Amino acid sequence: MALRYLTARLAQQIDEELMSATGAFSLDQLMELAGLACAQTLATVYSREQYPRVLVCCGPGNQGGDGLVAARHLGMCGYKPTIWMPKPGNKDIYQRLKTQCDNMKIPTIAPSQDTSSLRDALARSDVVLDAIFGFSFKPPVRAPFDSALPLIASSGLPIVSVDIPSGWDVEKGNAEGLGLNPDVLISLTAPKEGAKSFKGRHFLGGRFVTKALEEKYSLQLPEYPGFSQIVELPKVEEGQKL
Template sequence: MSLRYLSAKAAQQIDEELMSTAGAFSIDQLMELAGLACAQTVARVFDKDKYPRVLVCCGPGNQGGDGLVAARHLGLFGYRPIIYMPKPGAKDLYQRLKKQCDNMEIPTIPPSTELGPLEDALASSDVVLDAIFGFSFKPPIRAPFDSALPLLTESKLPIVSVDIPSGWDVEKGNAEGVGLNPDVLLSLTAPKEGARLFQGRHFLGGRFVPKTLEQKFELHLPPYPGSDQIVELSGSSQKL
């Protein structure tokens, strides 16, 4: 059976069930596992000896929380992450994840209305982890992200996007032409409809999905190899 690609409605429903009595996960657990999968994806494709400096771009929501967890794990893996938050999240969980990064002495670009600090960070980075927008994003892109995303594209650095590339519609992909065009995509739980149009290396992370939900939503997930938290999907481009 072929892997199921999720609509926005189905993705939201699965998330809700994972955190209900059906799944019994807390948001902290899911974010930790998702962030670990993000860090493992970066490590799988971009060797730390050649690409040690990772610019982790975090949005204000759960996607950004995944990015903060990933930054912490990348630091533990021996990379040199730096965090960029165009609009930091206000929730307690987000603040605690940021504090964990601070405790590991992972630097953060100071908040600024100017783009100079981001330009400087891009000039001294080897790869970008895009954890800005999640599957709930709807165009248009608003400030301060509308000026930050073009800089990420213009930098020509390789980009790893989390779940759906920032600026893409979860179902229509980059139909507006304003989203990032990453080299690597890590879909979480199951790939989203918009990801059918993605042309790079495509991984799946979400080894936490219980069999009951996998069967209920007919996800037809592939097996994860060994102890890995990620699996590369068949048909994924091997250009990197």
């Protein structure tokens, strides 16, 4: 059987089951493992020597939390991350993740609806980690992200997207043509339906799915190599069915 691609509903269901009494994971645990996988993906494709300055773009939800964790790990690995988070999440977990980044002396651009600071940050960066919208995203794209996505897309910088490229429909992909077109995608838990149309380098991360869950949902996950937190998926050829 082939690797299973998830609908938004099924992805949400698996997340809830992981954090239920049966799954016994906390949100902190899942976010830490997901963010570590994101950092490892970026470091695998874009070396610290050639791409040291990483602009980590975070949304206000769990996707942004993954980005904050990734920023911390990238900082620990010798990269120079900067965080752009115009609408910081107000939950305690985001405050703690932000404090951890502050303690690593990772700069954060002051929150603003004005994207001029984003434009300046892009000019000083080598690669973008897109952790803005996750699988729960529903259009339309609202301010300030509606003007931010075109800025990021036109920057000419390589982009690594977390779980689903920002602006994409989780099941239909970039059907509206408004989302980012990243060079690299790191899917978490299992790829989402919309990622079937993604043509770049595609990795899978989130080494927290239990054997019981994998079998229950027939995920058919590939084997992770050694102690790596990520595994690269085969490139999808034009016209190939998944």
